[in-house]
Amino acid sequence: MKSSITPNQIKQNNRKLIYQYIYQKRKVSQQDIAYDLHLSRPTVATNISTLEQEGLIQKCGQIDTEYVGRKAAAYSIVSDFRISLGVEILKKEIKIIAVDLNGEKIGRTVYEIAYENSETYIQTVCDKIIQFKDTLSVTDEQILGIGFAMQALISPDKKTVLYGKILDCTGLSIHAFAKHLSYPCFFVHDAESAAISEMWISPELTDAFYLSISKHLGAAIICNGKILDGKHGHSSTIEHITMEPDGQMCYCGKKGCMETLCSLESLLTDSETLEDFFEHLHQEEVTYTSRWKRFLTDLARSINTLHLVYDTDFILGGYIAPFLTDKDLDFLHQEVCHMTPFPEANDFIQISKMPKHNIAIGAALPYIQEFLDTINGAVALSS
Numbered sequence: 463m464k465s466s467i468t469p470n471q472i473k474q475n476n477r478k479l480i481y482q483y484i485y486q487k488r489k490v491s492q493q494d495i496a497y498d499l500h501l502s503r504p505t506v507a508t509n510i511s512t513l514e515q516e517g518l519i520q521k522c523g524q525i526d527t528e529y530v531g532r533k534a535a536a537y538s539i540v541s542d543f544r545i546s547l548g549v550e551i552l553k554k555e556i557k558i559i560a561v562d563l564n565g566e567k568i569g570r571t572v573y574e575i576a577y578e579n580s581e582t583y584i585q586t587v588c589d590k591i592i593q594f595k596d597t598l599s600v601t602d603e604q605i606l607g608i609g610f611a612m613q614a615l616i617s618p619d620k621k622t623v624l625y626g627k628i629l630d631c632t633g634l635s636i637h638a639f640a641k642h643l644s645y646p647c648f649f650v651h652d653a654e655s656a657a658i659s660e661m662w663i664s665p666e667l668t669d670a671f672y673l674s675i676s677k678h679l680g681a682a683i684i685c686n687g688k689i690l691d692g693k694h695g696h697s698s699t700i701e702h703i704t705m706e707p708d709g710q711m712c713y714c715g716k717k718g719c720m721e722t723l724c725s726l727e728s729l730l731t732d733s734e735t736l737e738d739f740f741e742h743l744h745q746e747e748v749t750y751t752s753r754w755k756r757f758l759t760d761l762a763r764s765i766n767t768l769h770l771v772y773d774t775d776f777i778l779g780g781y782i783a784p785f786l787t788d789k790d791l792d793f794l795h796q797e798v799c800h801m802t803p804f805p806e807a808n809d810f811i812q813i814s815k816m817p818k819h820n821i822a823i824g825a826a827l828p829y830i831q832e833f834l835d836t837i838n839g840a841v842a843l844s845s
């Protein structure tokens with residue numbers, strides 16, 4: 463049967479196109495919209511007027527137009543028309559961030575609350591989220607949802623923790639949090655939320671192996687602009703690949719996993735911070751230089767193993783990212799070249815472009831992305 467587009471669908475499509483164009487360009491005139499989108503001036507004027515009335519866009523001064531040659535009224539999106547929250551659940555603390563429609567931070571806080579598998583803990587976390595929300599001066603309607611980044615594997619429907627050995631939270635349901643909060647909620651694996659942030663900041667990134675090197679090691683595979691979850695939700699759990707069968711004990715109960723070689727827990731001593739370590743390293747103290755060389759060599763071995771499976775760019779993210787240098791990348795490339803059986807290019811290992819707050823922001827971004835893809839918030843508002 464032949465399907466045809468109804469006038470209402472055309473109207474909705476134009477509205478979405480115009481909003482997304484203003485979003486991308488940040489500040490535009492009606493004339494620029496009409497010319498660039500090949501829409502009539504009256505169509506653009508009607509849509510602009512509706513979007514403005516709904517509160518989705520606003521006038522913001524004047525702008526030189528490319529097509530008229532004089533100043534015209536400029537429009538931009540209302541960046542806090544909708545916002546989203548990201549919560550990073552860690553062993554000793556929770557980090558909460560709020561982002562606007564541009565994915566920019568509009569508030570952030572950290573509470574020292576030690577994780578425990580109890581109703582009291584969940585209630586305390588939810589109370590803190592509400593307390594934080596109240597400092598933002600936003601209405602409930604503005605909040606699209608809350609993403610919870612977990613150091614755990616998450617079910618494909620994002621509702622259940624499949625494997626949470628670090629926090630001992632296996633089996634935890636999103637409902638435990640959602641029942642105290644009046645917003646949609648979902649879980650996301652922390653390495654995945656870090657990769658989501660990376661894709662947001664680098665829209666050209668369509669394929670990559672993202673390694674999150676923080677206290678623990680995690681990874682996410684980006685393929686065709688999407689993150690691979692896998693059949694059962696445990697793709698890219700590379701941290702438990704055995705590298706040394708008689709090596710250090712991993713938290714998973716097995717020995718010599720990649721985690722025991724390439725995480726910060728493996729690099730640093732109990733009382734040491736990353737800042738301490740790199741300060742000694744920059745002073746070229748021998749023990750630190752040799753520890754760093756050992757770490758990078760093990761990281762190169764791990765990258766080589768993964769690169770043999772998936773020939774793509776490797777992005778090094780996590781807490782370690784701001785400390786990595788071009789010299790470290792050269793060393794990694796060189797080591798991988800020595801280990802790989804065939805000639806290898808020196809161009810596939812990169813440092814994350816977004817090392818700060820990436821996990822919490824990445825947990826908030828899927829709601830923002832969904833809103834921008836559909837622009838359904840305003841429809842819901844006006845219905």
Ligand SMILES: [Zn+2]
Pocket residue numbers: 701702703712713714715716719721
């Ligand atoms: Zn393991």
